[in-house]
Amino acid sequence: MTHVTVTTNSSHEVIAGLCKPRPYTPSPWGDFFLNHNPCTQSQYLAMKDMASIKKERVRKIILDAGSSSDLAMKIELVDTLERTGVAYHYGQEIEELLHGMHSEENVFGDNLCVTAMRFYLLRKHGYNISPDVFLKFKDDQGNFASNDVNSLLALYNAPYLRIHGEEMLDDDVTFTKTQLQSMVEHLEPRLAEEVLCTLETPHFRRVERVETRRYIAVYEKKATRDEDILEFAKFDFNILQTLYCEELKALTIWWKDLKSQANPQFARDRIVEVHFWILGVLYEPQYSYPRIMLTKLVLFMSLLDDLYDNYSTTEESNIFTAAMQRWDAHVVEQLPAYLKAIHQHT
Template identity: 70%
Template sequence: MYSISDVFLKFKDDQGNFASNDVNSLLALYNATYLRIRGEEMLDDAVTFTKNRLQSMVEHLEPRLAEEVLCTLETPHLKRVERVETRRYIAVYEKKATRDEDILEFAKFDFNILQTLYCEELKALTITTEESNIFTAAMQRWDAHVVEQLPAYLKALYINILKTTNDIEEVLKCQENKNAEFVKKLREQGSNHMVSTVQTCTIEHGIMVVEANEKLKVIIEEAWMDIVHERLLKKIQWCF
């Protein structure tokens, strides 16, 4: 059966290893691999190859291209927020000798208009520092009795957070899930400081921070592939 990943065979040499020295081709391949799903071993190999190859080349590239490589390695195109990427690319496009001044001007104009709109919306949504401190203190206490100390518009949110978390804990207990007590411990621990995902992973699996980081990277990559798979299935269903 034909697989989409077969088109990447042209990046392989006679020994079956990926081989390319063209930076733009490597960037294109690296970005394309983030459309892979579970089981596409060729693209799994391509991720490792392109990442290592680009990392080894970056210090020898011209500044503009090196910046693009570093940005892509940190966040592939498919994982970027469109509007944030637009702002970043305006600065990149502005430095190109082949730029179109009219397109550049319209891009800036569009971004500035939208930025103004976002600022107005943010003003309407932003709570004061004092209210934020009160809400944070209430979250740390984790007590329904402190709800009366909160502003009216935060009371419902606080009660819902308490109720949802407690409901989850009860469901886990009914299922005899070992994570029920773990959730409680994390909540108690969180009353003194912010609990990180990495710290949670080290406690749950009894591993060191370095191992936890690697484990979380794998979990994130697998979750991303599942998201891509679902998106592709929906597109196929829509076509039929």
């Protein structure tokens, strides 16, 4: 009769040859967020007060733009608000501006940059706009005659909001990419950096909060910047960063409590990475609770993935699966101690 050697390891019976746990690299963040405070309470309250003032000043800018006939200025304003990360404060006002842009046809003449930005913003917000708006800018070979970098950048971003069957926009991406690549080494450093960044990741595919941090620095160097928008963007960014740090503190406390009871040493510790992942989908302050709950959910999914793939034996996995599916106390009693603790927290 063949015998199987059984050893005990942290209340977990490891069957030799069947269970080979792999150690994961510890989180580089550790307990950093338990004691990290981006600012003092008085600084935070002062930022909130200043942000409130700037917010209303920016609102006035938007309302004034709404009564203006300068549609190019409206498009640039909406684009700036979105890229500086403060557009979520002005949902209704921006929607009214976009509605006005959509109702205007053939108002841009031969301005390719404005036409492309209008197409991008309207498509991004769900408006129906035809790609035929670009036809008048093409020559007999179907290429764009423009050598203006800003126009080509806008034109490169716009087709990424194409829908099925718009092959013309596929060709536009190829053409503008080739043009921009050939021009980049001849541009001034600031513009060359923007071109390279766009070629690497078009606007529509960027993580909004990462783009906000990057673009605030870009916008600050623009001669045409509006100081109220710039300052409000900075205040708002720092206020949200403070909120995110508070969320990570709460998540760290929860994870440490889970580890103290379930001791999941076999699982990856990636709280910050998962929170950042969720942040890419829900970054607004009103979604703080959903962010925390989704982060916990993904962490549990990761824990279970590591449990099945990396630690538990086949027999233990089957019992644990049955316990989860049936929610039967008798099945739970058959689990080893470490799996009982995990089951209690699911």
